[in-house]
Amino acid sequence: MFNNILIVGCGLIGSSILRGSISKNISKNIYVFEKSKKNITFIKKISKKIKFLNNINHQVSNMDLIVLSTHMSQYKIIIRKLQKYVSSKNTITDTGSTKRNIEKLIDKNKKFKEIFVPSHPIAGSEVSGPEHGNKNLFKDKWCIILKNRIKSKNKLKKVERFWKKLGSKIIFMNSVDHDKIFSITSHLPHLIAYNLVKTAIDFQKRNKKNIIKYSAGGLRDFSRTAASNEIMWRDIFFENKDNIINSINIFIKNLNSFKKLIENQNNKSILKILKNSKKVRKEIIDLKQDISKPNFGRDIL
Amino acid sequence: MFNNILIVGCGLIGSSILRGSISKNISKNIYVFEKSKKNITFIKKISKKIKFLNNINHQVSNMDLIVLSTHMSQYKIIIRKLQKYVSSKNTITDTGSTKRNIEKLIDKNKKFKEIFVPSHPIAGSEVSGPEHGNKNLFKDKWCIILKNRIKSKNKLKKVERFWKKLGSKIIFMNSVDHDKIFSITSHLPHLIAYNLVKTAIDFQKRNKKNIIKYSAGGLRDFSRTAASNEIMWRDIFFENKDNIINSINIFIKNLNSFKKLIENQNNKSILKILKNSKKVRKEIIDLKQDISKPNFGRDIL
Numbered sequence: 001m002f003n004n005i006l007i008v009g010c011g012l013i014g015s016s017i018l019r020g021s022i023s024k025n026i027s028k029n030i031y032v033f034e035k036s037k038k039n040i041t042f043i044k045k046i047s048k049k050i051k052f053l054n055n056i057n058h059q060v061s062n063m064d065l066i067v068l069s070t071h072m073s074q075y076k077i078i079i080r081k082l083q084k085y086v087s088s089k090n091t092i093t094d095t096g097s098t099k100r101n102i103e104k105l106i107d108k109n110k111k112f113k114e115i116f117v118p119s120h121p122i123a124g125s126e127v128s129g130p131e132h133g134n135k136n137l138f139k140d141k142w143c144i145i146l147k148n149r150i151k152s153k154n155k156l157k158k159v160e161r162f163w164k165k166l167g168s169k170i171i172f173m174n175s176v177d178h179d180k181i182f183s184i185t186s187h188l189p190h191l192i193a194y195n196l197v198k199t200a201i202d203f204q205k206r207n208k209k210n211i212i213k214y215s216a217g218g219l220r221d222f223s224r225t226a227a228s229n230e231i232m233w234r235d236i237f238f239e240n241k242d243n244i245i246n247s248i249n250i251f252i253k254n255l256n257s258f259k260k261l262i263e264n265q266n267n268k269s270i271l272k273i274l275k276n277s278k279k280v281r282k283e284i285i286d287l288k289q290d291i292s293k294p295n296f297g298r299d300i301l
Numbered sequence: 302m303f304n305n306i307l308i309v310g311c312g313l314i315g316s317s318i319l320r321g322s323i324s325k326n327i328s329k330n331i332y333v334f335e336k337s338k339k340n341i342t343f344i345k346k347i348s349k350k351i352k353f354l355n356n357i358n359h360q361v362s363n364m365d366l367i368v369l370s371t372h373m374s375q376y377k378i379i380i381r382k383l384q385k386y387v388s389s390k391n392t393i394t395d396t397g398s399t400k401r402n403i404e405k406l407i408d409k410n411k412k413f414k415e416i417f418v419p420s421h422p423i424a425g426s427e428v429s430g431p432e433h434g435n436k437n438l439f440k441d442k443w444c445i446i447l448k449n450r451i452k453s454k455n456k457l458k459k460v461e462r463f464w465k466k467l468g469s470k471i472i473f474m475n476s477v478d479h480d481k482i483f484s485i486t487s488h489l490p491h492l493i494a495y496n497l498v499k500t501a502i503d504f505q506k507r508n509k510k511n512i513i514k515y516s517a518g519g520l521r522d523f524s525r526t527a528a529s530n531e532i533m534w535r536d537i538f539f540e541n542k543d544n545i546i547n548s549i550n551i552f553i554k555n556l557n558s559f560k561k562l563i564e565n566q567n568n569k570s571i572l573k574i575l576k577n578s579k580k581v582r583k584e585i586i587d588l589k590q591d592i593s594k595p596n597f598g599r600d601i602l
Contacts, residue, residue: 216591255549298592
């Protein structure tokens with residue numbers, strides 16, 4: 001499919017792209033640029049065919065596709081480095097979890113505007129690092145691509161084909177919708193999980209009771225989400241600030257209403273909310289975003 | 302171990318007790334009192350040895366152990382019915398998720414005060430009904446027993462042995478501590494999950510966008526928790542009202558502080574909170590309340 005692709009940043013996402021690309025024979029040569037020596041040691045074990053760039057250098061100009069999969073806070077530096085070597089022959093995409101910020105970054109630079117097709121694969125885990133990468137991470141998962149950003153249909157097609165080859169289902173979207181939608185379906189849930197765990201820590205300190213050991217009744221599942229990579233999530237919280245603050249406000253409003261329903265023992269309204277949640281669950285399963293198999297904790301019964 | 306036990310209410314929890322009791326040969330005869338005909342059909346398939354009570358009647362007086370596993374809102378009616386037949390020879394326990402309310406109920410009645418040993422097994426799922434019951438549901442899980450409630454050491458021992466036989470690890474606690482602790486580790490997480498899903502529904506309605514399909518980034522996992530039985534959870538929210546309202550208030554306070562940290566892009570404080578969450582996760586795994594295996598969504602990679 002390609003002659004040369006370059007993966008910039010090879011953690012959980014980058015190494016999953018790497019493994020998938022090898023498995024699907026996506027490119028004759030696969031290059032990796034990764035700063036962490038520890039990560040490089042892991043990556044070398046995946047396949048002997050992987051080529052490493054020690055620097056962002058002239059070789060970059062030969063890449064058919066460059067995939068950024070570093071933390072978003074690294075983008076500025078990397079774009080600055082890439083700038084020297086890329087031309088209209090190259091195509092760039094990325095995997096960042098917020099998109100308006102990436103667009104703004106690209107818009108500042110005419111060269112990038114013509115070759116950068118931002119994307120966001122909706123896949124991940126609470127673990128990070130290349131040792132957890134998986135060639136099927138993107139299989140049957142959505143990948144959002146920002147359309148209308150780029151004049152070259154050829155480059156758009158290239159990025160689309162790339163993700164399809166890794167198993168993704170493509171959705172075209174604009175960055176404004178993207179950042180709004182994921183502030184609710186992804187950023188708010190993570191933020192809430194972090195703050196729920198914080199609330200438990202605070203309680204434990206104040207009451208001098210070990211409550212974490214009783215986490216099986218609910219806290220446990222949130223703690224998994226709250227174990228996600230802190231750099232990635234700090235970047236998301238900062239980069240999608242306005243939408244996230246708005247989401248927090250709506251959520252707090254809902255919490256306050258719910259609190260009143262409890263105070264007044266409003267049976268009918270509470271049951272309605274709880275039942276509606278169940279319907280959403282069914283919808284999620286019907287949309288094949290989860291399986292219906294019950295969960296009793298992740299240890300096997 | 303016993304000659305006769307009676308399980309009152311045979312949904313997910315009751316039928317798991319039933320299956321575990323059969324598997325561990327806990328009693329010569331196992332009786333079930335269950336109102337739903339649909340449930341009875343399922344339960345009959347589990348074993349031919351199960352005996353059914355059509356009513357709470359004089360047979361109750363022969364039971365060595367009576368286990369209440371109905372919704373808590375049914376307790377009053379059941380206790381009223383049991384009252385006619387139980388004596389100091391019987392022992393009663395239960396599985397309710399809040400305990401101060403049960404204690405109050407017992408305290409009103411001298412007879413029950415002497416034979417009722419309240420307990421709470423920390424196990425469950427988002428699914429309900431006897432078809433999902435599992436004989437190992439309580440294996441290696443905590444079971445909280447209210448000590449100091451009962452004079453008879455014999456009855457306390459009986460309840461303790463019963464849960465141990467089902468595989469539980471016993472913790473003795475008072476009801477005030479119990480209801481405080483679980484308001485944080487269980488009730489608040491569920492309440493939050495319900496309200497997060499509600500926030501997503503509201504957003505979807507207001508923006509006329511189908512966002513549920515993008516739930517894989519976090520919302521999905523919350524939706525599982527938010528699919529839990531609505532009667533059970535309404536009962537919990539009402540019965541542990543004061544602690545839960547207090548927990549909501551602390552949580553909202555934390556959310557507002559976090560919002561300010563995002564607004565001010567307070568890098569250091571945000572990273573500290575996110576990193577501390579990860580430590581709790583490690584603690585939960587070390588305490589064997591979850592496994593360390595990464596989750597990429599519950600479909601297998």
